[in-house]
């Protein structure tokens with residue numbers, strides 16, 4: 575191929591039509607709407623009645639499921655498990671989820687099979703409708719209500735009203751979880767005098783020599799790892815989670831000369847080892863971001879920063895209560911032990927704590 579052939583230019587021999595000479599394309603004929611076919615339920619009253627019974631059946635089943643939710647809530651123990659799942663949560667989730675699902679499916683079936691069936695073309699118009707249109711819309715809504723058969727089909731209407739009304743029950747009975755008042759539970763943890771401080775993963779008791787200066791160790795009270803005479807854990811399920819949520823601690827070691835204890839807490843460390851609550855006093859996140867040079871402990875949630883060398887005082891962020899410290903000693907076998915429970919509530923503040931704050 576010659577080089578010129580790559581460079582084709584229009585020549586005077588090719589007739590290029592002027593823009594005005596181009597014939598407008600034939601407009602495409604509007605095919606219009608396909609023929610409207612009636613649904614089987616429009617022409618066969620038997621099928622319509624069957625669809626009606628199906629929809630009402632779904633709404634009725636939703637009522638039964640809402641009641642089953644209530645029964646499950648009161649009868650299944652919170653700690654009971656099935657296949658390793660908390661069976662109460664499973665039962666509540668299944669009953670409520672299925673009830674909502676059936677109401678949704680019933681409503682779709684009702685609209686598809688029984689409600690007024692007409693295809694409508696609506697032309698584009700300005701965003702605000704004219705007053706006449708708005709009035710017409712209200713009339714159409716009224717007409718829609720009557721055409722939906724809400725008045726004509728009392729079986730569906732009543733079962734739907736029943737299903738929606740009974741769905742309110744789970745919401746109401748769950749208000750019970752707001753009570754009863756916790757009493758002194760928020761003031762206490764499972765820590766007791768003489769209880770060992772153990773590694774939070776292995777459960778191995780800690781000795782002072784296990785923690786180096788500058789180190790932080792996540793820890794728990796030994797009782798959370800203990801078993802009864804049959805080998806069953808003393809704490810399990812919700813009890814274990816609740817006990818852990820309050821009793822989790824961190825053990826840090828700081829040079830004794832750097833420690834400035836809070837008033838009345840002068841001897842709460844063992845050779846510079848101090849044990850603090852792991853639960854942020856802002857809104858309760860677990861904390862362990864530790865800066866060993868500055869002795870600062872940073873909460874990852876909202877950046878409250880505590881100075882653990884200075885009695886756990888808040889030096890930055892939205893928290894405003896120091897991190898509670900656990901008084902510490904060493905038992906006769908050389909392991910770290912608590913000498914009592916915390917002397918103040920752990921975790922986020924609540925009204926009674928704020929009232930008694932100095």
Ligand code: FES
Pocket residue numbers: 854855856857858859873874875876877878891892893
């Ligand atoms: S929970 Fe720790 S700063 Fe908010």
